[in-house]
Amino acid sequence: xxxxxxxxxxxxxxxxxxxxxxxxxxxxxxxxxxxxxxxxxxxxxxxxxxxxxxxxxxxxxxxxxxxxxxxxxxxxxxxxxxxxxxxxxxxxxxxxxxxxxxxxxxxxxxxxxxxx
Amino acid sequence: xxxxxxxxxxxxxxxxxxxxxxxxxxxxxxxxxxxxxxxxxxxxxxxxxxxxxxxxxxxxxxxxxxxxxxxxxxxxxxxxxxxxxxxxxxxxxxxxxxxxxxxxxxxxxxxxxxxx
DNA sequence: CCTCCATATCGACAGCTGTCAATCTATGCG
DNA sequence: CGCATAGATTGACAGCTGTCGATATGGAGG
Numbered sequence: 001x002x003x004x005x006x007x008x009x010x011x012x013x014x015x016x017x018x019x020x021x022x023x024x025x026x027x028x029x030x031x032x033x034x035x036x037x038x039x040x041x042x043x044x045x046x047x048x049x050x051x052x053x054x055x056x057x058x059x060x061x062x063x064x065x066x067x068x069x070x071x072x073x074x075x076x077x078x079x080x081x082x083x084x085x086x087x088x089x090x091x092x093x094x095x096x097x098x099x100x101x102x103x104x105x106x107x108x109x110x111x112x113x114x115x116x
Numbered sequence: 117x118x119x120x121x122x123x124x125x126x127x128x129x130x131x132x133x134x135x136x137x138x139x140x141x142x143x144x145x146x147x148x149x150x151x152x153x154x155x156x157x158x159x160x161x162x163x164x165x166x167x168x169x170x171x172x173x174x175x176x177x178x179x180x181x182x183x184x185x186x187x188x189x190x191x192x193x194x195x196x197x198x199x200x201x202x203x204x205x206x207x208x209x210x211x212x213x214x215x216x217x218x219x220x221x222x223x224x225x226x227x228x229x230x231x232x
Numbered sequence: 233c234c235t236c237c238a239t240a241t242c243g244a245c246a247g248c249t250g251t252c253a254a255t256c257t258a259t260g261c262g
Numbered sequence: 263c264g265c266a267t268a269g270a271t272t273g274a275c276a277g278c279t280g281t282c283g284a285t286a287t288g289g290a291g292g
Contacts, residue, residue: 023183024165029158039229040156041250042145049140049232061269067139074251076270095259095268110226113155116165157280177239190281192240211238211289 024116032112038085039109043068044078048106051088051099058091058100140232148228154201155225159184160194164222167204167215174207174216 024032038044046068051059065075079099082088087105091098140148154160162184167175181191195215198204203221207214 023169024162026158026162029161029165032161033156033158036152036161037156040149040153042142042149043250045145045148045152045232046140046142049145052232053139070250071252072269073253073271077250080270092259092269097269106229106232110229113222113226113229116161116168116222159280186280187282188239189241189283193280196240208239208289213239 035085035087035109035112038081038087041078043070043074044082047075047078047082048087048101052101056100058098060096060098062096064099151201151203151225151228154197154203157194159186159190160198163191163194163198164203164217168217172216174214176212176214178212180215 039048047064050064050067051057054063061072061075061079064079065072068075070078079088079090083090083099086102087109088099089102091100155164163180166180166183167173170179177188177191177195180195181188184191186194195204195206199206199215202218203225204215205218207216
């Protein structure tokens with residue numbers, strides 16, 4: 001219809017002109033959200049902060065349970081999420097488990113936001 | 117008690133030496149998580165991406181509903197979350213609502229991660 | 233005024249998330 | 263070996279989150 005076409009054209013000018021710029025696709029968005037979701041909890045942010053401030057960027061679980069005022073299983077749970085997201089790595093030394101930042105991981109996570 | 121103090125000292129040497137470095141407190145972590153939570157959903161990341169790629173960093177809802185394959189109320193819901201997080205701003209022009217990136221907001225969000 | 237259209241809001245609901253208590257695993261020590 | 267301790271795993275549960283359909287709101291045009 002001429003009328004419909006005319007209306008559409010008018011609306012395009014007013015509102016919806018098609019563009020061809022690079023936009024995040026569903027798969028990319030899903031992957032980025034997976035990382036950012038790990039960073040979207042206050043206690044996990046504090047865990048990362050404590051680990052980062054720790055000597056040599058390392059901290060054992062006993063350093064982490066107390067200042068967060070959380071149970072030990074809960075801290076273990078959060079640490080697992082951070083490891084699965086590729087932000088922390090776990091190294092077991094004797095009875096203790098030491099967690100450290102994966103080099104560059106935080107910067108990569110931040111660039112997921114700035115490079116949208 | 118001397119005994120308790122001695123035990124504490126021994127444990128400190130084994131594992132938990134106190135440090136005085138700047139660590140995210142509960143309030144800071146809560147606030148940072150509030151922003152990052154808004155960024156932790158794939159559809160919201162795509163919304164930001166589309167808005168950013170849009171002409172002049174603006175896009176109206178009609179540009180956003182279709183490529184995400186979501187219902188209009190759902191898109192509206194996500195946009196509200198992004199506005200509440202200070203990432204987008206809304207400008208109503210006639211019947212249409214235009215959303216644009218808040219200048220510097222994405223960079224500030226990213227620095228929440230890098231400056232842990 | 234009445235109607236159409238774009239957007240927002242509401243109510244409901246399934247699925248996910250953070251937390252804890254209890255239990256399991258494995259390492260170091262006597 | 264047997265026990266104590268650090269940490270992980272499991273199960274349960276309340277609260278939050280993303281989604282939709284239905285409805286409300288509010289401007290544009292006849």
